[in-house]
Amino acid sequence: MPELPEVETTRLGLLPKVSGKRIVSVLVRNPRLRWPVPRDLAKRLGGAKVVDISRRGKYLLWDCRSKDARGFLLTHLGMSGSLRMAETGEPAGKHDHVDLNLEKGLTIRYTDPRRFGAMLWLSGDKPAHPLLDILGPEPLTEDFSGEYLFKASRGRSVSVKEFLMNGHIVVGVGNIYASESLFRAGIHPARPAGSVSRQRYERLVDAVKITLGNAIRAGGSSLRDYVQVSGELGYFQVNAFVYDREGEPCRTCGQAIRAMRQGQRSTFYCAHCQK
DNA sequence: CGAGAGTCCTGAAGGC
DNA sequence: TGCCTTCAGGACTCTC
Numbered sequence: 001m002p003e004l005p006e007v008e009t010t011r012l013g014l015l016p017k018v019s020g021k022r023i024v025s026v027l028v029r030n031p032r033l034r035w036p037v038p039r040d041l042a043k044r045l046g047g048a049k050v051v052d053i054s055r056r057g058k059y060l061l062w063d064c065r066s067k068d069a070r071g072f073l074l075t076h077l078g079m080s081g082s083l084r085m086a087e088t089g090e091p092a093g094k095h096d097h098v099d100l101n102l103e104k105g106l107t108i109r110y111t112d113p114r115r116f117g118a119m120l121w122l123s124g125d126k127p128a129h130p131l132l133d134i135l136g137p138e139p140l141t142e143d144f145s146g147e148y149l150f151k152a153s154r155g156r157s158v159s160v161k162e163f164l165m166n167g168h169i170v171v172g173v174g175n176i177y178a179s180e181s182l183f184r185a186g187i188h189p190a191r192p193a194g195s196v197s198r199q200r201y202e203r204l205v206d207a208v209k210i211t212l213g214n215a216i217r218a219g220g221s222s223l224r225d226y227v228q229v230s231g232e233l234g235y236f237q238v239n240a241f242v243y244d245r246e247g248e249p250c251r252t253c254g255q256a257i258r259a260m261r262q263g264q265r266s267t268f269y270c271a272h273c274q275k
Numbered sequence: 276c277g278a279g280a281g282t283c284c285t286g287a288a289g290g291c
Numbered sequence: 292t293g294c295c296t297t298c299a300g301g302a303c304t305c306t307c
Binding site for chain 3: 002003034035058076077078079080114116117131165166167174175264265266
């Protein structure tokens with residue numbers, strides 16, 4: 001389940017492989033992703049050179065240029081998607097939906113069993129799309145501050161955990177890292193966002209940055225089906241404080257970790273350490 | 276506007 | 292052994 005660290009790890013893995021290379025052809029085996037893959041994607045990408053890949057939230061934006069056009073390939077891994085290098089001649093599996101064939105026999109293969117991911121084409125000199133317009137700040141920048149969260153949360157009755165997971169407020173904090181960050185900050189996930197103090201939001205912002213930063217440094221801390229660009233499975237070496245640890249002892253106080261449902265999502269927390 | 280539910284999808288896991 | 296049900300989750304979309 002790729003969250004921001006996994007997407008960033010994917011970006012960093014792809015960049016040295018594809019940067020400066022031309023896309024020779026594109027094979028779309030199944031266009032039915034979150035939104036249909038554009039019918040003309042192969043035409044748009046064919047012959048274009050990949051200049052760079054940037055990230056906005058969990059979207060990757062492939063800067064593609066050809067002699068008379070410029071645009072961006074937007075990809076999103078959904079919750080089960082991966083982008084990796086395919087071996088030469090490697091047969092496509094059931095869920096290998098798109099191949100990007102680049103120069104020198106390099107194939108980047110998009111796999112996504114649940115098809116919650118996306119692959120779209122954005123024409124133009126800048127990556128413009130309604131999906132990108134509504135996104136909150138990047139969590140690892142200065143725009144994401146305690147002051148910002150405090151102000152944005154006033155008058156909001158939604159739980160602080162759901163607030164933190166709202167991409168309009170801040171991008172890239174998914175279910176796992178929301179639980180982990182709230183534990184680190186000592187904030188109870190069910191507390192109404194509007195009732196959390198400025199000081200505690202300062203702590204929460206620090207916790208989010210530390211949690212995401214650690215995960216990026218660990219190379220993506222996937223719990224289940226994250227796949228690295230090299231094709232290796234992700235490894236969960238970052239020990240979760242609370243996520244998926246219901247009934248197990250809190251690493252700080254020893255009390256049993258609890259689970260609950262919030263907005264149709266599972267939340268894990270320590271009732272003793274989080275108030 | 277905000278809150279909450281519904282939706283897409285497949286594979287894993289549990290019950291009988 | 293095998294079928295059926297439930298659950299997991301990102302994030303848009305709809306309803307109230």
